[in-house]
Amino acid sequence: MSGSVIKSNETVLFIGDSITDAARDYHDPHSLGSGYAFMAAGLFGAMYPELGVKFLNRGISGNRVIDLEGRWQEDCLALKPDWVSVMIGINDAMRRYDRDQHLPTETFIGIYRKLLLKTVETCGSKLILVEPFVLPHAEIHRQCREDLDPKIHAIRDLAEEVGAIYVPLDGLFAQARARASIEYWAPDGVHPTPAGHALMARAWLQAVGASGPL
Secondary structure (H helix, E strand, O other), X not given: OOOOOOOOOOEEEEEEOHHHHOOOOOOOOOOOOOOHHHHHHHHHHHHOHHHOOEEEEOOOOOOOHHHHHHXXXXXXXXXXXXXXXXXXXXXXXXXXXXXXXXXXXXXXXXXXXXXXXXXXXXXXXXXEEEOOOOOXXXXXXXXXXXXXXXXXXXXXXXXXXXXXXXXXOHHHHHHHOOOOOHXXXXXXXXXXXXXXHHHHHHHHHHHOOOOOOX
C-alpha cells in the first residue's frame, strides 16, 4: 500500500532552472535529464510500479522566475499536471552579483505566487516547492546569501500560504558539508554532483511520503 501523497495514474511535472534541467534532451518531451528529477522519478517508479505515475521535466538552464512566467502556459498549464514541483530562485539571486540584474524579493515572490495560483485555478494541481540553495564555493556565493536568504524565507512563507509541500534543501546541503566537502556535493556551489542530486531526490521523496529503500 502506497504511503505517498502521489496517487495512481497521476502526472508529476518538474520545472525550474539548470538544476532541474540536468542536461535533459529538449527534443524528447519524456526526457528527465540526469539529476534529482530523474532519480526521484526512477526510485518512485521502482517503489510503486502499480501506480503508473508519469513524470515530466521542463527545467531550462539559466531560468529565473520571469522566464518561468514567459513559458508557464506551454510548459506547465498546457500539460495539465496533477502535481507541479518547482525549483527556482538561485539565478534570481546570482544575477544581482554577476550581471547587475537585481530582482527584489517582493517582485520575485509576487510572480511566483501568481504562477502557483494560476496553476491551481486552471489545472487543480497540487504543489511542491523545492528550496533553492547555495554553498560557499567562492566569494560571490557568500555575497549571494544577502539576496538568496530573503527569497528562501519568502518561498517558505509562500508554500504555507498556498498549501504546498515544501522540500527544504539549503539547510540540508549545509549539514551535508559536515560529512564531505563542498566539491563532493556541488563543485561550483550551485550545480550538484550525482551525490548532491541523490541527496535532493531523497529529500523530495521523503517530502511526498514515499517510503522504501532510500
